[in-house]
Amino acid sequence: MSKRHSLTCTFAIFALTAAPSIAVADDNGAIDFGDDSSEWASDGECDDARFIGAGVSSSLITENIGRDASDCQAKFANGDAELNPLFAVPTDESPIDFGDNGSDYADNGVCDDIRFTGEYASEVVYIVQDIGRDANDCRAAYEAGSAKWQGNETRPANGISMDDMLVEMSDQ
Numbered sequence: 001m002s003k004r005h006s007l008t009c010t011f012a013i014f015a016l017t018a019a020p021s022i023a024v025a026d027d028n029g030a031i032d033f034g035d036d037s038s039e040w041a042s043d044g045e046c047d048d049a050r051f052i053g054a055g056v057s058s059s060l061i062t063e064n065i066g067r068d069a070s071d072c073q074a075k076f077a078n079g080d081a082e083l084n085p086l087f088a089v090p091t092d093e094s095p096i097d098f099g100d101n102g103s104d105y106a107d108n109g110v111c112d113d114i115r116f117t118g119e120y121a122s123e124v125v126y127i128v129q130d131i132g133r134d135a136n137d138c139r140a141a142y143e144a145g146s147a148k149w150q151g152n153e154t155r156p157a158n159g160i161s162m163d164d165m166l167v168e169m170s171d172q
Contacts, residue, residue, distance in 0.1 A: 034066030034154040046072040055080025062126045066154030086132040099132030111138035117157040118147040124159035
């Protein structure tokens with residue numbers, strides 16, 4: 001059974017538990033917080049999975065990356081949110097941290113980490129829990145040239161959205 005068809009409606013909101021999340025800074029260390037286009041923007045809580053800390057929501061979805069700028073910027077400024085090191089811009093001195101293989105979908109031949117994208121991405125449901133947790137698949141795809149780093153994007157390729165999944169499940 002494929003990942004796409006094994007997902008259920010029960011994960012409409014993803015809890016950020018032990019799974020790492022991501023954040024973005026450019027080569028100069030400047031943070032692009034994005035915009036406020038999320039349905040949960042300006043609710044007093046950072047809903048962007050690129051950040052970690054007390055001011056970050058415990059329920060995150062990848063579709064909100066770069067879409068809660070005001071809340072995340074305010075939480076970052078007062079110390080209640082910080083950039084996650086898994087999303088550091090890779091350099092020669094500090095290459096990509098591929099993470100571990102703790103994902104339920106690790107070693108399935110597809111990179112399920114939203115920090116990477118490729119032609120396969122339109123068939124992937126990226127979830128917060130897979131960020132930094134599919135190292136073997138993502139490293140292999142990156143080294144083969146079939147995946148590229150999109151960690152610097154405030155609008156990463158999201159693959160299949162939750163709305164798409166719900167529509168597909170209702171059609172079955």
